[in-house]
Amino acid sequence: MKYRMIVSDLDETLLGSDRKVSKRNREAVQKARELGVRFVPATGRGYCSIRGTLDELGLREKEQEYVISYNGGAVTENKGERLLHFQGISFEKAEALFSRGLSYDVCIHVYTKDMVYVYRLNQNETDYIKGRMDVQEFFTENLDFLKGQEIVKVLYVNTSLQLF
Numbered sequence: 001m002k003y004r005m006i007v008s009d010l011d012e013t014l015l016g017s018d019r020k021v022s023k024r025n026r027e028a029v030q031k032a033r034e035l036g037v038r039f040v041p042a043t044g045r046g047y048c049s050i051r052g053t054l055d056e057l058g059l060r061e062k063e064q065e066y067v068i069s070y071n072g073g074a075v076t077e078n079k080g081e082r083l084l085h086f087q088g089i090s091f092e093k094a095e096a097l098f099s100r101g102l103s104y105d106v107c108i109h110v111y112t113k114d115m116v117y118v119y120r121l122n123q124n125e126t127d128y129i130k131g132r133m134d135v136q137e138f139f140t141e142n143l144d145f146l147k148g149q150e151i152v153k154v155l156y157v158n159t160s161l162q163l164f
Helices: 010-014 025-032 045-057 091-102 125-131
Strands: 005-009 038-042 066-068 074-077 082-086 105-110 115-121 135-138 153-157
Touching: 010 038, 010 045, 025 038, 025 045, 025 135, 038 045, 038 091, 045 066, 091 105
Parallel strands: 005 038, 038 066, 115 135
Antiparallel strands: 066 074, 074 082, 105 115, 105 153
16 A cells, blocks of 8 residues: 555644654655655644744655645645645634633634634643744733734643543
């Protein structure tokens, strides 16, 4: 069986704790590419946040090389950062998810095509996203400032929640 494509998550999978691609992983990706296998990074983050990783892998600005971002909400060709597919959520759905999150002890991320807005940013989350992506903190208890923008997803985060 010949593989045509390898799709890999980035954070805590392809990337190490230093947020870099290890030498071993870079060599494996290069060997696969030499065999004609396409390597496609996949991430919950936006395309702009993984440019450094694409540089490490030699995939940036490559024609017919792609990235899956926003948990499948977007597919981008690396050459010219050409957006091929985008599937967001409605403003109404984003507002409902955001409103629901207000009643829980969670940090809330709201992803648009170009920015991640964060409500209730805390030190744990600041430490985690450092070096991964740029965010803009906001303090209003509604998303009115995002009306008219394309929203990709709403994410809740609480790393200190004890489930068991």
